[in-house]
Amino acid sequence: MVNLKKKALEIRKDVIEMIFHAKTGHTGSDLSCTDILVALYYDVMNIDPRNPDDPDRDRYIQSKGHAAEVYWAVLADKGFIEKEELKTFSAFGSRLIGHPNNKVDGVEMNTGSLGHGLSIATGIALAAKMDNKSYHTFTLLGDGELAEGSVWEGAMAAAHYQLDNLTAIIDRNGLQITGASEDVMKVEPLANKWRAFGWEVIEVDGNDIHALSEELHKQPVDGKPTCIIAHTVKGKGISMAENAAGWHHRVPNQEEYDQAIAELDMQLEALANE
Amino acid sequence: MNKIANRQVMCETLIDEAKQNQDIVVLTSDSRGSASLVAFAESQPKQMIEVGIAEQNIVSIAAGLAHSGKRPFVASPACFLSMRSIEQIKVDVAYSNTNVKLIGISGGVSYGALGMSHHSLQDIAVTRAIPNLQVIIPADRFETKAVFRYLAQSDQPAYVRLGRNPVEDCYQAELTDFEVGKAVTMRNGNDVTLIATGETVRVALDAATDLEAQGLSVRVLNMHTIKPLDQKAIVKAATETKLIITLEEHSIYSGLGAAVAEVVSANRDGAAVKILGIADEPAVTGKTKEIFDHYGLSTENIKQIVTEHLL
Numbered sequence: 001m002v003n004l005k006k007k008a009l010e011i012r013k014d015v016i017e018m019i020f021h022a023k024t025g026h027t028g029s030d031l032s033c034t035d036i037l038v039a040l041y042y043d044v045m046n047i048d049p050r051n052p053d054d055p056d057r058d059r060y061i062q063s064k065g066h067a068a069e070v071y072w073a074v075l076a077d078k079g080f081i082e083k084e085e086l087k088t089f090s091a092f093g094s095r096l097i098g099h100p101n102n103k104v105d106g107v108e109m110n111t112g113s114l115g116h117g118l119s120i121a122t123g124i125a126l127a128a129k130m131d132n133k134s135y136h137t138f139t140l141l142g143d144g145e146l147a148e149g150s151v152w153e154g155a156m157a158a159a160h161y162q163l164d165n166l167t168a169i170i171d172r173n174g175l176q177i178t179g180a181s182e183d184v185m186k187v188e189p190l191a192n193k194w195r196a197f198g199w200e201v202i203e204v205d206g207n208d209i210h211a212l213s214e215e216l217h218k219q220p221v222d223g224k225p226t227c228i229i230a231h232t233v234k235g236k237g238i239s240m241a242e243n244a245a246g247w248h249h250r251v252p253n254q255e256e257y258d259q260a261i262a263e264l265d266m267q268l269e270a271l272a273n274e
Numbered sequence: 275m276n277k278i279a280n281r282q283v284m285c286e287t288l289i290d291e292a293k294q295n296q297d298i299v300v301l302t303s304d305s306r307g308s309a310s311l312v313a314f315a316e317s318q319p320k321q322m323i324e325v326g327i328a329e330q331n332i333v334s335i336a337a338g339l340a341h342s343g344k345r346p347f348v349a350s351p352a353c354f355l356s357m358r359s360i361e362q363i364k365v366d367v368a369y370s371n372t373n374v375k376l377i378g379i380s381g382g383v384s385y386g387a388l389g390m391s392h393h394s395l396q397d398i399a400v401t402r403a404i405p406n407l408q409v410i411i412p413a414d415r416f417e418t419k420a421v422f423r424y425l426a427q428s429d430q431p432a433y434v435r436l437g438r439n440p441v442e443d444c445y446q447a448e449l450t451d452f453e454v455g456k457a458v459t460m461r462n463g464n465d466v467t468l469i470a471t472g473e474t475v476r477v478a479l480d481a482a483t484d485l486e487a488q489g490l491s492v493r494v495l496n497m498h499t500i501k502p503l504d505q506k507a508i509v510k511a512a513t514e515t516k517l518i519i520t521l522e523e524h525s526i527y528s529g530l531g532a533a534v535a536e537v538v539s540a541n542r543d544g545a546a547v548k549i550l551g552i553a554d555e556p557a558v559t560g561k562t563k564e565i566f567d568h569y570g571l572s573t574e575n576i577k578q579i580v581t582e583h584l585l
Contacts, residue, residue, distance in 0.1 A: 082553065110369045120337055120338040123341070150334070157326070
């Protein structure tokens with residue numbers, strides 16, 4: 001059994017390394033959803049890096065594609081790619097670009113344009129129903145992304161087709177590039193919106209990895225897709241980046257990098273002493 | 275002359291193919307009537323997916339289905355599919371390389387009287403600039419059938435435009451040798467070449483008959499595939515004939531004519547290229563034939579251009 005909290009801290013360190021060395025990346029967005037990816041990849045999803053095209057594997061579509069660094073770090077740690085390859089992130093010609101790229105094993109579909117992932121996941125879940133397959137489809141959306149109208153087209157269709165084999169996770173960190181999501185474009189009452197669209201809604205602390213995992217393991221309600229609103233902290237784990245919209249895609253300088261790694265190491269040490 | 279709408283042939287061919295392959299699914303956006311797919315829905319209800327009036331969603335869902343082993347055909351009006359859904363086409367279909375067939379129905383000025391919102395006169399321009407996307411426009415019912423037989427077997431993303439209204443035959447019989455990316459020489463000649471696509475192939479054939487009566491030797495190329503483009507046939511026409519006239523139910527910008535001109539201009543001894551299509555304006559409304567005549571997609575205009583250039 002993987003120590004999920006420890007794993008999430010190690011992945012955060014990988015993310016900071018990648019962004020610091022490539023001088024590009026979405027620091028705040030990555031750190032906010034790190035616990036979500038770790039819960040999915042280390043505790044919830046049925047996936048096998050040795051058999052990435054297994055027809056019965058669970059599917060993951062990262063609709064908030066800009067949080068690519070954390071995705072690459074997880075795929076490397078799981079063994080879909082060599083860890084060494086992370087050093088090529090954002091380099092000329094690298095497959096590890098700033099958005100998910102399906103030339104890499106483990107990535108189902110290319111994303112990056114917001115508002116596509118839920119509809120893609122709906123198609124994948126619909127195919128499972130048509131073929132009587134038991135795999136589950138997960139998709140991760142940002143909260144700023146919810147202003148895209150196509151999200152709600154997908155939400156309508158998933159409920160219409162009663163896709164209880166589909167879970168949408170909202171990374172509800174409350175911030176986007178311009179500032180507070182509620183100031184940029186109000187999405188509240190969020191839970192009621194999804195309920196009104198016919199979804200089963202669960203709210204959870206998205207940085208409490210065990211609570212999150214527990215919710216993800218729950219049996220879905222018959223005939224209803226599940227929406228998990230994961231309340232998260234943007235930039236989670238590094239004090240200077242926490243709840244700071246400016247860190248959406250800011251790259252740490254040397255001093256900030258040193259501090260970030262030191263903070264994560266301290267958390268790892270504290271965890272070891274628990 | 276037999277007049278059958280290409281969309282009706284699409285439906286018959288898809289029913290036939292879907293019976294043989296359960297993975298074929300058809301998606302509509304409240305468009306099964308306008309796509310002539312009611313018969314498909316009745317024949318193959320489990321292979322029909324209704325998405326409602328949501329053209330972005332229909333393309334992404336189709337991409338998800340294709341990623342899971344289905345062979346989706348999305349049938350939605352060309353004006354919406356090629357504009358509102360273009361980002362989904364670019365990213366979810368072409369970039370992710372999902373085997374989705376995008377069928378733009380009632381293309382060009384098929385919805386003649388409904389105005390610019392319903393005309394699709396930019397779809398060639400947009401789709402041909404997207405890598406990993408074939409662009410195909412069949413001319414008549416025989417070619418439509420051949421195209422859909424091909425699509426049912428092909429694993430590549432494609433955009434196909436069909437007109438709404440019945441069209442006169444361009445071929446005499448069923449095609450057994452349809453090849454994507456290869457222009458069909460409908461008539462051979464050495465003075466002038468008419469290169470047409472879709473419903474303008476019939477216009478070109480009629481003009482050729484008239485010109486030949488005047489003693490001219492006219493080549494007619496049916497460029498059913500805009501992408502990949504048959505560059506060889508174009509270069510050959512540019513060197514063997516003195517003038518090329520392109521005909522398309524599309525903006526004069528960035529469509530078939532532009533694609534032909536791009537090839538000819540890279541060739542040292544190219545013929546002149548005259549592009550016929552819809553002017554850069556909200557197109558006049560009316561019936562297809564009236565609109566074609568208005569913009570010079572007509573025998574009269576072609577005769578005049580040939581006279582000015584060659585005689």
